[in-house]
Amino acid sequence: MKPNQKSAYYPDIPLFLVLIPFISAFNYYLTYANIKLNWWLIFTYTLDTLIGFAAWLAVRRIILWLDRKISYNPFAKRVIVQFLITTFVGLFIISFLTELSSLIVKGTWAHPSFYNYDLFIIAIWFFFINAIYVMIHYYYQWQGTEQKVLLEKQKLQTGFLVKEGKNETQVPFENIMGFSVESDYVVLYTLQGKQYFLDTPLDKISEELPESLFFRLNRQFIINRNQITGFTKLENGKISVSVVQESTLPSEIPVSRTKAPTFKRWFRTMD
Numbered sequence: 398m399k400p401n402q403k404s405a406y407y408p409d410i411p412l413f414l415v416l417i418p419f420i421s422a423f424n425y426y427l428t429y430a431n432i433k434l435n436w437w438l439i440f441t442y443t444l445d446t447l448i449g450f451a452a453w454l455a456v457r458r459i460i461l462w463l464d465r466k467i468s469y470n471p472f473a474k475r476v477i478v479q480f481l482i483t484t485f486v487g488l489f490i491i492s493f494l495t496e497l498s499s500l501i502v503k504g505t506w507a508h509p510s511f512y513n514y515d516l517f518i519i520a521i522w523f524f525f526i527n528a529i530y531v532m533i534h535y536y537y538q539w540q541g542t543e544q545k546v547l548l549e550k551q552k553l554q555t556g557f558l559v560k561e562g563k564n565e566t567q568v569p570f571e572n573i574m575g576f577s578v579e580s581d582y583v584v585l586y587t588l589q590g591k592q593y594f595l596d597t598p599l600d601k602i603s604e605e606l607p608e609s610l611f612f613r614l615n616r617q618f619i620i621n622r623n624q625i626t627g628f629t630k631l632e633n634g635k636i637s638v639s640v641v642q643e644s645t646l647p648s649e650i651p652v653s654r655t656k657a658p659t660f661k662r663w664f665r666t667m668d
Contacts, residue, residue: 405461406533413453413526420522421446427518448494452487453526459483460530469534476531484523491519557605559585559593568593570610575620575646576602586645612663614638614650625664628652636660 421442425432432438459482469475492512499507556567574586578599585593595602603613613619624646626639634654640646652660 405464406457406530409457409530409533412529413457417449417453418446421449424515424518424522428515444498445495448491448498451494452490455490456483456487456523456526457530459486460527469531476527479530480524480527483527484520487523488516488520492516557585557602559595561593570607570621571623573611573621574624574644575611575618577619577646578617590645592645608663612660614652614660615656618646618650620646620650622664628660628664 424445425442460479463475463479463482467475467478495507495511499505556569557573558565558567560566568585568587572588574588576595576599577584577586579594581596583595583597583599583602585595587593599613599616599619603611603619606619610622611619612622612625620638620640624640624644626641628639629637629649631637631651634657636652636657638650638652638660640648640650642648
């Protein structure tokens with residue numbers, strides 16, 4: 398989950414408000430051997446920088462559109478499509494606006510060297526711009542993962558709050574065998590043989606439990622991984638999860654075909 402931010406790729410806007418003028422100035426350095434500071438240089442530099450801003454805004458809009466259409470998984474497909482589309486559109490905008498401004502200011506088409514040299518350098522900059530957006534995306538993804546891990550650790554340090562008469566008691570997660578739906582209630586089972594009747598839906602309870610320790614097997618059961626001894630494959634991709642014999646929960650609990658792959662990954666990796 399991304400932090401509170403002004404845009405989907407914050408701080409891309411303030412970053413490129415500074416970076417585009419720098420790119421424009423660096424292109425001048427690479428293109429012209431003898432640069433003289435005069436009004437014409439200031440005019441052309443300002444014009445080229447504004448054209449650069451127009452191309453970048455188009456690239457940014459395309460990237461935001463691609464975010465709704467193509468995910469970063471698989472990574473290669475998304476990056477290749479993004480680079481090709483943004484580069485083509487960006488170069489088209491720069492070429493069109495450069496030709497238009499040349500016709501308005503000089504009355505002639507842009508010099509052929511623009512297509513032989515300048516446009517090649519600009520294409521490299523589009524690769525650089527795309528790389529920045531990809532890095533920002535994965536930075537926020539990594540940050541979200543870190544926050545999720547921290548939240549998981551915080552959950553493990555606490556427990557599940559239940560009512561016991563007029564009092565509220567916190568049952569440590571390691572003492573909870575699991576939860577099951579019984580008529581209009583959800584029952585919490587502890588290792589000590591206690592049962593707590595809850596009026597909280599199983600969906601809500603699942604959100605409050607640490608994912609590393611609990612798994613919702615089906616619509617009726619959430620089980621502590623310490624109570625699971627293994628699983629057996631059934632027909633049509635379904636599985637049957639085995640629960641320790643001493644448990645008050647059923648010894649075998651079915652898991653649907655759609656949820657079985659997720660359970661297998663959880664059971665095998667989250668030790």
